[in-house]
Amino acid sequence: MTDTAVGAPPAADLRRPSGRRGRMFGLLGCGVMLAGPFALLVVRLTGLDAGTPLAVPIVLFPYAAVLSVLVLSAMLAVPALRSRWAVTVVAILTTAQVALLVPRFIPDQRQVPARAAELRVATINADVGRADPRMLVRLVQTERIDVLAVQQLPSAGVAALAKAGLDTLLPHHELHPEYDSSIYSRLPLTRGGPLRADTAWPQTTADVTVGGRTVRLVAVHTYYPLGDAKRWTRDMTALTSVARDSGPDTVLLGDFNASLDHAPMRKLLGSGLTDTHAELGHGWVRTWPVGMTLVPPLVQLDHVLHGSGLAGVSVGERTVPGTDHRAVVAVLALLPARGRAPTGVRAGSW
Incomplete structure (x- = not known):
């Protein structure tokens, strides 16, 4: 009797039709998942979101980058997906x-x-007084x-805040x-009133004196891209002219309805x-x-922007029940002008 060696069946060969088909479907699936990230990259690079409905999906650009990283990692980890040209393309995209x-x-x-004057500011969208x-x-108080900038605060909300002790x-x-x-301000305000700019509704502005310097404040609430992307873009363009x-020595703070990936926001920062x-x-x-x-919270729409005469010391977000926006709290320091020593006066010393 002759012994017959029985070996394990050979592993699937990608050169066979079934192996090639599996690789093809795998790479096709990766391509489908990356179609969105690629499109958003094109929008981000070209600024096609300005004045168009593309202003809505571009807020997902960071998420698209995360997806690209995950797909690239999968392609490197799974032998069947290690196509040199495909990995190269995905690596470039990522x-x-x-x-x-x-x-x-x-x-x-x-x-x-160390002795620079500081201004402690906060902004919150009160969601039509629901905060x-x-x-x-x-x-x-904490x-x-x-200085506090509040958006979407109706007259009833003003009265409720006064009753709660904000005026004190x-x-x-x-x-x-x-x-x-x-x-609202702990320090006296001057030159206050509606901002003269081509925005959907007037923005509120005022000046405050900090450490002997006059800081211009603009409480911002722009139109929203989902409602009218062209109107929102005009609002952002108007704020750019104001800046x-x-x-x-300027601070714009509020609900810009814009992320850092929006072309109009980048133009404003420019x-x-x-x-x-x-920063x-x-x-x-x-x-x-x-x-x-x-x-969960998905995007940043609320910002504290400042001019070159100031620098950020700290910034954070705080949740206030009732509203659909988180508050942003920032400490800004006034940088000494050239040839001028710091004043040593801190606006934030309660």
Whole structure:
């Protein structure tokens, strides 16, 4: 009797039709998953979101980059997907996305003098007065806020905040519930009123003196891209003109209905403003929507932008019950002008 060796069946050979078919479907699946990220990269590079419905999906650009990283990792880990040309294409796509995102995760190395005057600011969209007034007052007290910008605050909301004690903490006001944005301040305000700019509704502006310097404040609430992308773009363009004419000691804070990946926002920042989150390396912050059971905050619509005369010291987000936006709290330092020593006066010393 002759022994017959029985070997294990050979592994699937990708050269066979079934192996080639599996690779083809695998690579096709990767291509389908990356179609969206590729399209968003094109929009991000070309600025096609300005004035178009593409302004809505471009807020997902960071998520698209994460998806590209995951697909690239899968292609490198699964032998059947290791097609040289496919891996090269996906690697180029991923590298381009990451290159656009990385700068906002790297803090600026700007030196702030130890005795520089500081301004503590906060902004919140009150969601038509639904924000809990007592919790908002507590936020102002806890964070020792000097200036608070509030959007979507109707007259009833103004009264509720006064009843909760906000006027005691921030006794100086530039209130315009009819125009959708208001400013509260611990420090006296001057030159207050509606901003003269081509926006859907007037933005509220005022000046505040900090350490002997006059800082211009603009409480921002733009139109929203989902409602009318062209109107939103005109709002952002108008704010860009305002920023160019306002000088280095300027702070724009509020609900811009824009992320750092929107072309109009990048143009606004190009006018001489700095986003405090990106400046301090907080590259992926999400402030909206809040309070939804199954949907976590997805995008950052609320920002504190400042001119070159100031620098961010700290920035963070705080949740106030009732509203669908998180509040943004920032500490800004006034940089000494050339040839001028720091004043040593801190606006934030309650």
